Amino acid sequence: MKVFIKYIFKNMTEKKGRFVLLILSIALSTALLVACTGLVDVIKDGFTSQLTEMSEGQDIYVVNNSDNPYFTEQDIDTSNLENIVGRLETVGVISENEKIRYVSVxxxxxYDKSIIEGEMNYEDNSASCMISKRIADERDINIGDILSININGEEKGFEVASIAANEGTFYGDTNNSxxxxxxYEYLNEEMDAHDTYNVITAQVKSGSVKKFVKQFNNANEFFEASNIGDISFIGVGTLNVSLYGMLSIVVLVSSIIIYGVFKLIINERLSVIGTFMSQGATKKKIERIILSESLMYSIIAGIVGSAIGELILxxxxxxxxxxxxxxxxLPFNVNYVHVIIGIIFAIILSILSAxxxxxxVRKLEVKDVILNRVESINKKGKAKFIIGLIIFVASIVLYEVDKKPSVLSVIEMIGIIVGLIMIVPTIVxxxxxxxxxxFKxxxxxxxxxxxxxxxxLLRNNIVLIIISLTSVFLVSSVGETMKxxxxDAYEEMKYDYKIQSIMASNDRISTTDRIIEKLNSxxxxxxxxxxxxxxTMGEIKGQTILVMGVEPKTYADMNLYLKLKEKKYKDDYEEFANAEDNxxxxTEVKAKEFNKKKGDxxxxxxxSKTYTFRVAAIIDGGLYNNSTFCLIKKSDMIREMHIKEADEITFKVNGDSEQVMxxxxxxxxxxxxxxxxRAEDTQKNIENNEMMSKVISAFSYLAMFVASIGVLNNIVICFNQRKKEFAVLASVGMNVGxxxxxxxxxxxxxVLWSIIIAIPFTLxxxxxxxxxxxxSGLLFDIxxxxxxxxxxxxxxxxxxxxxxxxxxRKSKKLSVVGELKYE
Incomplete structure (x- = not known):
């Protein structure tokens, strides 16, 4: 067994350039798979661990959403809670050179975390404070200095009494936030809290934190518990789908490369294979030897690729x-499940492609192999063309019969790509x-x-180039279309300015109402x-969705992109606006996903609280938040969900906008x-889309790079197979030039063939x-x-x-006598 493995490994490393290229092509596909499978987990786990650190190990925080935000431990059920910590919280701002910095007070x-300098008297009611070492260094603050913060429109000066380590609640401190x-006694007097709190944090003694939060919120109308470690992302899923799409292209190209490499391996070792056969080795035994070599390649490439994938993450x-x-x-831990998946994927990819x-090998004859007279191993071109043509035409017919978006769209796309790969060589x-x-x-x-x-082999080169060109053409088309x-979408947003980052007020009058009152004046x-x-973020049937509370009339006037005032939706939207119930x-995408129709x-x-609403209207959400949103009335959101502050307020200006601002x-x-x-919002959105487009573009360039490796490999094989032909041409007068x-x-x-085919194919x-x-929810035509x-x-x-x-270069060293000696 040891000798057998040694022989295989010697064959693998005999051509070091090919060894590296084959390992690279398998490893890149593996790395991309590992990166795609771990992307969401890395981001989510990383942010969750940071939130846990900043919460000082607590599981939940509880707030009171009633008109009176203050409460005590006795107001809630604490039987399954421990390490209960109550505190008063508010948010202040520091305005410097028209730049706002937020301060959580x-x-x-x-406070039981590490203190570096100074001492805090928690029973004092003076305006003293503790800050982190990071902020003290960044803002050049020392013990005894005064930190001026604007709270609820009033300037407050806090004397720095203590500097703490950058841990616990201070872990996430930045100069901007x-x-x-x-x-406690200081804020107790300032906020007139009467020895109560507006936030309580705690740990759950037993059971699931998520389950506890749900039970608590269902049992309490005005108290709301939140899972500190629970975080949702909208958009990462779309990116992941795009990455998997590009991964499939890279895997397809890699598969063709592996196929070509092993064709070259067999072509180069024909004399060795003939020797084995002459010594009694069966064709199945020879197959196993070469497939074992493929297995060795895949194991090495799988380990390398998984390592690269983890490095990417x-x-x-x-x-x-x-x-x-x-x-x-963010903390990073290697997920060994992803590594194992990567190695298994590499093995399957390598063995199936080889x-x-x-x-x-089953078709080889001993005499022809020994004399290196094998001209063609595979002659199944006609069957391959017919099958490919059937798949290609069927995909087009399916598209023409029903052009509506469905799961068939994905099947049609796969079918037309597979069909093209199978028919292009014969057409060319x-x-x-x-x-x-x-041109005779x-x-x-x-x-x-x-x-x-x-x-x-040259026709296979055309296939490889078509795939790589199609991928980069497609990504460029998506990028330009998105821009x-x-x-166009922002052109249909009728506002001049957008107010955002609105902080909650501790008063009975919300900050949102104060801003609107100011604008009206x-x-x-x-x-x-x-x-x-x-x-706010919500869930429908387990799917995360953005819930937006709006004033129906003003929102329809502002957001013309959703076409809420047009004939198609006007009556249903007015029904929504005038509805007395919830x-x-x-959106149409979500209505289809949730199997809902008007009136349901x-x-x-x-x-964790469940609210029941009647579907009054179903609209085309377009690209607005990827159609992952729903609209309810602002009054319903305030009354039912106790959310008072707006996420944003838009408005238009009449006359001189600079004077108004x-x-x-x-x-x-x-x-x-x-x-x-609005112009700034447009540019920011374009930049965000460009970032995603750049990530996907990297995959396309990678596909082009991998395809280039395959083309190089096929050119080498082609030259080796045609040495005799070149020797004949040289013997009748064809010189090196x-x-x-x-x-x-x-x-x-x-290349010309590839471009001619790739352009209409990409269309x-x-x-x-x-x-x-x-x-999948992205409603636009590319x-x-x-x-x-x-x-x-x-x-x-x-x-x-x-x-x-x-x-x-190799053609210059061609030996005419050596190639034609048997002739």
């Missing part, structure tokens, strides 16, 4: 770490025959065309355009509120991908990016010509 009776701790974790500026990164060329062969007749008087072009016609769609603000929008507007009842879970700006800064223009021109002309013809793929995206054609066509020409240079 926590009134406590004790940090925490301070003040004596490690890098992503560091990139998204909010405290990276301070050299503090099986077909290895299986061809037939058309090349025609061109051979046209041009020797160089004729020979190149004829070689493309007769060489399956245009975002611009300023000349130049269009009073009818003031549109508050309350938001009514909701949902639907349960929305917010903070000169009056609005100081007030907004004094209460710690930020604002932006003409052989070089022939090889380069072949490569350029392959149709765009239609199928558009339907697939619509089915427009082909014509500007990307010259860029990527030039790039692929350069890559293929570079890949051809190695063959050009």
């Amino acid at each position: 926590s009134g406590r009776k004790s 940090f925490n301070i701790i003040v004596p 490690f890098g992503i974790g560091r990139m998204v770490s909010p405290l990276a500026k301070y050299k503090i990164y 099986y077909m060329p290895v299986r061809a 062969k037939l058309v090349s025959s025609l061109f051979c007749k046209i 008087n041009n020797t160089n072009v004729y020979l190149a065309m004829n070689n493309v016609r007769t060489s399956k 245009d769609v975002v611009n 300023i000349d130049g603000v269009d009073k009818d355009s003031i549109c508050p929008e309350l938001r 009514a909701v507007v949902i 009842m639907i349960d929305i879970v917010v903070n 000169d009056e609005v700006r100081p007030y907004l800064y004094s209460i710690g509120v930020q604002y932006s223009t 003409k052989r070089r021109n022939l090889i380069l002309t072949e490569s350029l013809i392959c 149709f793929v765009n239609l199928l991908v558009s339907n697939s995206l619509k089915y 427009a082909f990016s014509w500007t990307s054609v010259p860029v990527f066509s030039t790039l692929i020409v350069a890559i293929i010509l570079l890949a051809s240079l190695s063959t050009v």
Whole structure:
């Protein structure tokens, strides 16, 4: 067994360049799979652990959503809670050079984490505070200095009495948003709390925290418990689907490469295989030897690829770490389940891809193999073409019969790609025959065309290039379309300014109402355009969804993108606006997903409480929050869910906007509120989409790189198989320069064929991908990016010509006598 493994390993490392290329192609596919499977977990687990650290190990926090936010431990059931800590909390702001910094002010009776300097008297009612070492260093603050903070519009000066380590509640401090701790008695007097709290944190003694939160919230109408470690993401799933789509392209290209490499391996070892056969080795035994080599490649590549995948996840974790500026990164743990999945995937990919060329050993004859006279191993072109044509045509027919987005869209897309791969070689062969007749008087072009016609490997190169070009054309098309769609969408948002980052008020009057009151008092603000929008995250049938509380009329006037005032939705939307019961507007995507129609009842879970709404209208949500939202009336959200503060307030300005904002700006800064223009919001959204597009583009470039490896490999195989042909041509007068021109002309013809096929193919793929995206919730039609054609066509020409240079060099060393000695 040891000798057997040693022999296989020697074969693997005999050609070091090929060894590296094969390991790389399998490892890259494995790495991308590991990265895709671990992406969401890395981000979610990382942020969850940070929240746990900042909460000082507590499981839940409880607040009172009634008109009176203050309560005590006796007001709630604490039988299954321990380590109960009550405190008073408020938020202040520091306004410096028109930049707002947020300060979370926590009134406590004790703090048991590490103290670096000073001492806090928690029973004192003076304006003293504790800050973190990070903030003390960043803002150059020492013990005894005064920290000025605006709280509820009033400037307060806090004397720094203590500096704590960067842990616990101070763990997430940044210069733009940090925490301070003040004596409980100080805030008790300032907030007139009468020895109560507005926040209680605790640990759950037994059972699931999630289950406890749900039971607690269902049992208490006005008290709301939240799971500190529970975090939801909308958008990561869409990114993950996109990454898996690009992964499938890379895997497809890698599979073709492995197929080609093992075809080359068999071609190079024909004499060795013949020797084995002459010594009595069965063909099945030879198959097992070569497949064992494939297994060895896959194990090594699987380990390397899994390591690369984990490194990618490690890098992503560091990139998204909010405290990276301070050299503090999200914790990262290797998920060995993902590693095992990666290695198993590498083994399956390698063995399945190698099986077909290895299986061809069964057709070899001992005499032909020993004399290296094997011309062709596989002659199943006609059957492959017919099957591919059936799949290709069936995919087109399915699309034409029903163009509506459905799960069939994904099947059609897979079918047309598989069909194209199977039919392209035969189509190129037939058309090349025609061109051979046209260019019969041009020797160089004729020979190149004829070689493309007769060489399956050159035609496989065309398939590889088509796949890589299609992927980059598709990504470029999606990127440009997204940019245009975002611009068009914001053009239909009728507002000039958006107020956001609105902090909750401890008063009976909400901050939102105070801002609206201020806007109504300023000349130049269009009073009818003031549109508050309350938001919270909820769940419908276990799916996370954005719940938006709006004023129906002003929201319809502002958000023309959703077309709520147009004939198609006007009557249903007015029914929603005038409904006396709890009514909701949902998107067509979600209505289909939840199997709901107009008039049905639907349960929305917010903070573990279940609220029942009647579906009053179903609309096309387009790209707005990926159609993952629902609308309820602002009054219902305040009454039912006790959410008082708007997530944003939009408004228009009549006349001189700068003059209006000169009056609005100081007030907004004094209460710690930020604002932006519509143009700024548009640009920010475009940048966010560009970031996702860049991530997906990296996969496309990777697919092109891997395809280039395959093309290089096929060119090498092709030259090895045609040495005799080149020797004959050399013997009748073809010199080195003409052989070089022939090889380069072949490569350029392959690229030309690829571009000619890739462009119309991508146009149709765009239609199928558009339907697939619509089915997954992204409602837009992809427009082909014509500007990307010259860029990527030039790039692929350069890559293929570079890949051809190695063959050009080998052609110079061709031995005519050596190749024709048996002839």
